[in-house]
Amino acid sequence: MGLSKQELLRFVDGLPAFPSCVFPILKLTSDINSTPKELVRVIERDPNLTRKLLQQINAPLCGVAHPIRSLRQAAVIVGINTVKNLALTLAPLELFGQDLESTPFFDGQITHALVVGLISQNLARRIGQNAVTSVNFFVAGLLHDFGKIVLHRANPEAHSQALEMANRERIPLQVAERSCLQLDHLEVGALLAKKWCLPPECAASMASHHDPEGPHTPLLDCVQAANLIAKTLRLGDSGNPLLEPSLPEAMARRLKGTLPELLHGLGELPAELYRLRLFLLDQHFVSPDPACEPP
C-alpha cells in the first residue's frame, strides 16, 4: 500500500527548506529595541510572505485609496507598526506551505498546531521566559506535530487508516502509524527538525512530546502541557484519540500550576486564535468552522 518506508524518507528529504523568515520575524517583532529597517529587510527577503502581507493591506476591507506595491510603500502608507503586526501573524502560517488542501484532517491539524503554539508561548511567559525567548516556545508548539502533516501528505491513504485504527482501537496514534506506515510522526518530526536545522529543543519536542515522565526542559514541559490543554479544550484535532487525564505532578510543579490553574490563566487566547483562523480562512488553508465562534 502506498509508499514504502524508504520512499517516505525520500519524501521527507525532498520537502522544501524551512521558511527562513519565521524565526527572525518572530524575534524582531518581540524585541522592542529592533529597528524598522531590520524588520522590513527580513520580510523583503521572503517574497511569498511579502506578497501575502501586501494582499492583506490591499484587501477591499482595508480601504487604502491606491494599491500598495511594495513593503517600503506599505511602511510609509499604513505605518511600520501595522506592517510589523501583520508580519507577526502571517509568518507562522508560512510553515504550512502553499498547497495544503482544505480537508477536515488538515483543518484540525493546523488549528491544533496554532493552539498548542499559542498556549506553549503563554506558559513560557508564566514560567518567566521573556517576550523574545518565548517565541521559541511558540514555534516549537506550532511544529510539534508536523510529522503528522508530512506523513498524511506523503501517504494519505495509509495515514487515514492509521487515524481510523487509533480511533477504533483507542491506541496512541504513533502506534497505529507504525503499524500502517512503518514510521510514526515522532520519527518524521525528528527527521524534519534535522533537515530544517531547528534548535535542539525544538527538535526534541517534535521527536518526543508524548513522554511526560521522560527528560524535561522548560520548552518540552510547555509544549507537552499545551498539547494536553488543547486536547482538553477540544480546540483543533490532533488526530490522537487518547487524552492524558492530568499533568504529571512534577511537571505541574515546574509549570507552577495544575491543569485547571493553567486553563484559567490562558487570558486572551480565544481572541488570538480567532484572529489567526480568520487569516487562515483568507489564505484558504481551512474551511469555515461553525463551531469556532468569535470570542
Added chain:
Amino acid sequence: MKIKFWGVRGSIATPGPSTVRHGGNTTCIEVRTDSNALIILDAGTGIFPLALTLFPELPLTAHLFITHTHWDHIQGLPFFIPNFIPGNTLKIFGAFDPVGRRDIREALTTQLQYAFFPVREAELKASLEYVTLREGESVQVADATVTNLLMNHPVLNFGYRIECNGKSVIFTGDHEHLGNIYAPDDPEFDEYERLIQQKNQAIVDFVRGVDVLIADTSYTVQEYPTKIGWGHGTFDANIALARQAGVKTLFFTHHEPTRSDGVLEKVFLEALERNSAQPGDPQFLLASEGLVFEV
C-alpha cells in the same frame, strides 16, 4: 462652522490643579455645520461633558468620526448619554483595522463587553449605525462634506477634513511627520525618501488652504528624538506643514499628559520664537478645553 474643544489632552486624562487652564480630558472636538448638524471628532473622555450639553436638542443625530481606536480617542464613548435614550441616532465612522481584522463597530462593542461596562451594546436605546470608511471616501453630513486621509500612526488613523459652504477644518488625529527608517548610506534610503515625499505631498494637498488645522502636537523638538515612531507630532513639524499648505489657523492639541499649563504655555512660546514669524503665517493657538472658534 463652529468648533468647540472638549478634550485636548493626549494619551490619558489628566485632571488636577496643573491642567485647569487647558484641560485634562482626552480628545473630543465638537463641530457644528452652518445648519447646526452635529459632527464629533473622536470620543475621548471629553465627549462626556459634551454629551451633558445635548439634552435640549434631543432627539438628535450625532455623526462621530473616529480618527483611530486607541483608548484616548474612544474611552468616553460608553458615556455618550444620548445612546441610552430612545429616538437618538449615533452614526460612527472610522477605519478598518487590518491587523485585528476588526471594523469600527469594535470601538464600541469591545468597551461594552460585560466585564468592562454594565450595559451591553444590544441594550442601548439609541439607534447606532457603523460605517467603516475607505481612504478618501466622502461623507455628506447635512451641509458639510467630510473626507479623510490616512496619516502616520501605529494603527490606521484617518485625518478628517470638513468642508461647509467654502470653509474648512482638518483634524489630524494622531500623526507623526514621516521620517526615513534607513540611514543615508543605506541602499534603500533614496527610494524610501521618494515614497515619503509622495506621502508628504498627499498630506500637504489634503491640508492645503484649510481655514483651521487642528494637529497632534505632543512633543517639542527636544523631546522628539526619544519618541521617534510613537506616532505623534511636534510644534515645529506642524508649523512647517501649516506654512507649506497655506493654513489660516493652526491649533496645537493632544498635549503631552505630564505637561502642566505653565510648561505647555512655555514650550508653545519657545516654539514660536524658534520659528520666527514670517509674512502670511497662520495664526498659531493652543487648543484648550471649552475654547470655541468660529470659522
